[in-house]
Amino acid sequence: MNASLPKILLVLSLIGVVGSASAVPEPSPARFGATPTASQVEWQNMQMYAFVHFTINTFTDKEWGFGDESPEMFNPTDFDAHQIVQTIKDAGLKGLVLTAKHHDGFCLWPSAYTEHDISNSPFRDGEGDLVREISDACREAGIKFGVYLSPWDRNHAKYGESEYIDYYRNQLRELLTNYGPIFEIWFDGANGGDGWYGGANETRKIDRSTYYDWENTWSIVRELQPNAIIFSDAGPDARWIGNEQGYAGETSWATINVGDSTPGNADTKQLENGDRFGSDWIPGEVDVSIRPGWFYHAKEDAEVKTPERLLEIYYDSIGRGANLILNIAPDRRGRVADIDVQSLLGWKALLDATFSKNLALSASVSASDTRDVTQRFAASNLLDGDRSTYWSTQDETKQASIELSFDEMQRFNVVEIAEYIPLGQRIGSLRVSYWNEEEDAWLDFGSAQSIGAQRLIKGALTTTKKVKLTVEDSAACPAVSEIGIYFSPVEFK
Template sequence: MNKLAPLFVGTALSSLMLPGQAADPPKPYGAVPTPQQVNWQRMEFYGFIHFGLNTFTGREWGYGDENPQIFNPTDFNASEIVETFKKGGMKGMIYTAKHHDGFCAWPTKSTEHNITKTPWKNGKGDVVKEFALACKKHGIKFGTYLSPWDRNHAEYGKEGYLKAYYQQIRELLSNYGPVFEIWFDGANGGDGYYGGAREKRNIGNAEKYYNFEKIVEMIRSIQPNCIIWGAGHYGDARWGGSEKGHVNYPHWSTVGLNGGGGGTGKRGGERWVPAEGDTTINHSGWFWHQGQASRVKSPEELMQVWFDSVGRGANLILNVAADKTGKLDPADVKSLMEFKELRDKLYAKNFALGATATASQTRGNDKKFSPSNMTDGNMDTYWAVEDDNLTPSAVITLPKPATFDVIRLREQIRLGQRVDSFNIDAFIKGKWVCIDNGGKTIGNQVMRRLTAPSPPRTAPAHHGQPGNALHL
């Protein structure tokens, strides 16, 4: 493996304002994140858990006519599950409190189709509460998923359903402590039970029917720090573009006023709505299925997902489902822990710390914008140049030659996202060699795997995955 030191990074930036002598910070470009979005993006990784009636029927989408009596896990322990998520490196978890079948896993007053009609704990249980308390106990954040589509409710598609749905939102956000994220799935309408009608219902425009503008206002009034996933073009976070965890590259965290952008986003968009990559740890589906142990994704597959989501500036939510007993599948847990080991090895050594940084220019010659900010380990400091300098460069000189094959770059997203492209060169055998000319966006972060030009690289250790990295 080649030893790469020092490094040269060149970028192409958008022009913002004329140079000034006061060395004021650059003006933001396009939309900027809220403080809540900044905190959310720094989480990077959290869990999904699908656990409900579908767990007991083997379905992915329940029809809505399932009898709640089938929900009776014999060994459910929320604390044990949350502890596993935390050990796997997750900063939070989101529980599917209601999926499309309409079954509410808490004692809601909005519908009879809920946990009180199950034999579990003699109808006195509350899965949402147990997960919320377990997250608090283990020090990770709690979130919830609440399907807008309800294939059980007799009034779905009509005005009467909205009263029940709004009540469900209020209950989940009022009775279980802080909720860091609430998920609104995009599945909206189709065939279902609908109180015995057994018909197909089409709601037309989802934003208009649910009145997501009103929903967002309600959420903000109850939990202002809660990140809203989906909700038409009113939410704070968006889909990454697939259910395989991958987001597109280049990747912009901004979108237009009416949303859109998918996994790519829109350069200079009017709203900051970063993407979230979502996928399952198992190829079987979102809910647990018999025999799924043979279909678990390998740690190496999950590491590729990591680079294709977190490594492109998005967050990653990884689903690990509970089985009929209420336990996680041992095969899933094994893969999750080995995935954690790979990430620990990747981040074990940050070569940027202690390195020397110089640049072609520093904004106003003010040390608060010094290139040394790139190597101080503080995400809130940053290097900046004058506004008319569209091709600045910086050199990172390591204390001694080092072996690594990943470089992470970040922008100060509080000022928006503006980098269009960048190259990375390395000083190898007495000359500068381009080792990456395919860099496009940076944004929240980008992780680039390096391909050495010459001589041929040896395979990195740790199951063929990247070793140590340089984090700027």
Template sequence: MDKNIEKMIAVVPSERQLKWQELEFYGFLHYGLNTYLEIEWGDGSAALDILNPSDMDVEQWIVSMKAAEMKGIVMFCKHHDGFCLWDTKTTSYNIMNTPYGKDLLKEVADACVKYDMKLGLYLSPWDRSHPAYGTESYNDVFIQQLDEILTGYGKVFCVWFDGACGEGKNGKKQRYDWERYYAFIREKQPEAVISVAGPDVRWCGNEAGWHRAQEWSVVPAKLMSAECVAELSQQEDTEEFRAKQVNSTMEDLGSRKALEGAGPLAWYPCEVDTSIRPGWFYMEHDDNRIRPLDELLDIYLNTVGANANLILNVPPCREGYFKKNDVKRLNEIGCFIRDTFSYNLAEDAIIQADSCAEDGLVEAVRSQNMDGYWKAAAGKETAELEFMFSSEKTIDYCMLMEDIRQSQRIEKFRILYRTEGAWEEIFEGTAVGHKKICRFEPVKTDAVKVVIDESRSCPTLRFAGFYYGYYVPEVKTRSR
């Protein structure tokens, strides 16, 4: 085997990364003093008495997100203004000293348990109100805040950092002790991934829902520190930052060509973060500016359906609940996912593969569980799998999943369908990874082929499914 290929397929996910990837889709909750000021970034000077919701309904947040088929939420515990939404001993600038006077993180954590949703936590290292910010003692304060939220609210699936670094109230900038933060999180919540400015999950490069044409999880290890460099971090909130795409030199992070001579490699999967509204915190003037369903479904299909996880922000309003337009859109997203992908049309198909490794079973691809997988025979870099249906079916989606426990291997594939005894191509793709959802015009057929043309050593598939969705969102992003 080529030494470069050997090096690439030796890189595999950790157990915590595997569990995180299975979540696929979850929500952000931006709420705080900024909600009442209708701004995105507070400076730490807002009066605490403005936070006085008249109809707080935390359970509605969680139920609405679950209806969208989200599997968890990430709670904003502290944004850059330094205001804390839990009962903290590190600062008086917290929710217990507002008219609301309750530990909001506890309420969210309890609702997550009640409705079987995973809990993640965001904590901004940048703190524009704490007097210690910009001094070494602030790192002790930040560790104490991590200790409070990681030990008092149950099991956590992720700790979400951004690299934003700017001045505090004393005009100083902080040197974040990232390695100390990471070690502390590993001690207190060893199963939690550390996202974005962290070693487990990589940021996509923007906040607009943009994504690469092909997403790879095996990438140069140097990317793991990209968001932790203060000089490269976000200094202010701007439209340009939210909408910017990573530069063209970073478009291809993990192809075989991109990894040649790249030095050490790492399993560093991608997460795409974006908001259901134009901004992150609630603004009344955006009540009728919820993103169109087609746009959000297109983002879902090109993130969750293209080897990335998606985190979608939904901001509670000043009264303390999700507005009806946001709830309506969440329900529509969930209906699409359930209606389209609940029934695999190949469930009873006869499946044949042109080769199979001794430790792989072609029948395993009927199920998304991780108990089994198909793998091509040793030495094979190409393969064909044929699915023969019991009767003619109409299909317009194909879902493929690699067994990423054996790394990401498939580099180029095609989908063909049988019509009048001949095979015709309906889709061509590159990277698969955890999940690839292929969209095409509806076709009627009694047989489909998945043809793997290029791979890193013998390819694997954990799952292959075919579906018909009566609603197909208009494709508004670039061709896949």
């Protein structure tokens, strides 16, 4: 034996590296299945942000421009980027994705590669850059900025040919290098069809799976904005949820099997629900507009979604583990219309009335099983407001329960639970129950088949001193970061 080894062990023990077996921390649970990148975790923690559809369509009263519109038609009378951004921030939204170019091809920034842009409009006497104004306003307000650059261009003469791909990538580089950090970039599946195409006025079809050479196009994003989330039907970072109605599937997994899916070529059922054991971590994003259309139309002023309807969308999107991108459409002034502002602020008030007070913080918490005795994975982590800490069980324990006990009776009708998603989406079935003193029994409150980044379980108004969450099925030992118990003044059906 090496004569110096006892001395080394003595020194290590004195500084705490070597000690009794009981002091050695239990290792973290192994990751299960597909897991998110750090950027995806940060993105999912944002939960909700805005889409802003504002371009030449606002002035032609169309949803999809044909591509033959004159840039001179773009002329907001009182554009105010700060009013738009502040409205979005006041609604509780954490970011903004701007339609820098829609299908008609008109660009909201002065592009070096086309004349079909804002520099040839009356806006700011041809010296304006709306992308700049919005991105600057976002940074001043402390919310994140993103862009949508339509792959389809009904104006460009070379659309459908290889030259257009060079044009598209050049514009992508402009947006990703000139406007600061980009948190998300949108690529959608509306590709090919009739258009003006530089005066050809014809229908052009493309092979959606090959034309854009997506892997090389997306590599530009990875190079210039490595932390940006890339959205499309097929990800690679976030997926379309398969509808524009404001809901994710009742059971919604963050994982899917991408296979050969491309933007505009994906199984909408898979997009809506995901695949429990999917090979790729590509969580859902629910896109929905506050109005029937995506652009402002005065005739839709009476059809703006109410605060109550927006609240339903919140539960059906964020409450099912997806993110929510809510479209706000500025009017022809270049401001968010008063009726939209009122609805957004009313929605925020409803959210605050429920989620401003987590009743669980006044409870004592215990678990049927804990991973170690050092408190690193203790049940108390569920109430610390920190999603980087979590409760977990021993590896072999895949069914377990968490119990919250209160000193006084509590009224609640919403329960929140969030998995520690860096380790994957593990829980397949969870049930919430409450203790009924009169019946001396646990009664059902609600259940869920998938959790993920966040799950909100609504139920009838309940009064109790004890709430129990039971993990009935988990593919690996559960890892849960947060629990919330809330009273909502809204009565659920």
